[in-house]
Amino acid sequence: MHAYANPTRFLAIARPLTPWLLGLGLLLVLAGGLAGLALVPGDYKQGETARILYVHVPSAWLGMGGWTSLAIAGLVQLVWRHPLAGIAARAIAVPGMLFTALCLATGSIWGKPTWGTWWEWDGRMTSMLVLLFLYAGFIALTNGDDAQRQGGALSRGAAIYALVGAINIPIINRSVIWWNSLHQGPSITLGGSSIDGALLWPLGLTLAGFSLLFGAIVLMRMRRIIADNRVAARLRRLADEEE
């Protein structure tokens, strides 16, 4: 892991990897989305609205997975002071917030015809909303600080915030078990799935596709931060030479 903490080595991998993640991700999302809309049958009870599953579930997993990665990056920054860990955490925040917002919005759109309401303050929805606010707080914390915005590394406070926020991830995961909720219980567990195979396979495609797109966005944002850092460093060096 330490070998790839060097931005030059990282870029040698990230540059060719970005278009592959992007292309393959778009292809899988397109295939899964079309299959979810046209090939699989509607649910016997929920009808056509069950097709929202193919965009809602990947959004939920990536919103939660995004913060888990962000917290790991925060820990790596705190303990090993990897130069890339802080850059990765900052690059994850925006796509993580995007997919959390999409999870809430598509869940709300699904909730109206299914439950008869756009929103309910139950454990799952409220803890997911807290995750959205955590992302917003992290982005404000890192973008509002010039040293972090220009240097890439996270402040100690931002890294600790990322770690403390991770407490919300198991709460989101267990919320439908701990509290009486409008939201259904876990459909996919390590033990299997309660969703019929005929409806399940496009979810694998959209889940893989959106994950690859998430990876592509993170790589693009990391490359942008590294390029900005290099420009800032060169300008500083030029200014020093002129003096």
Add this chain to the structure above:
Amino acid sequence: MAGVISGGDQWAYVAAAYGLTVALTAAVLWSSWRAMVRAEKRSHALRKDRR
């Protein structure tokens, strides 16, 4: 069957969910791509000037 959701407006909810997902994901992809390309161009241009 009791409790079955039916009616023609079901597809409107599906279209709204898919449309929102496509629009927001495309917006973040596009802005990330454009920002990366601009930043890397600036960085390469500055390196060329130095040579």
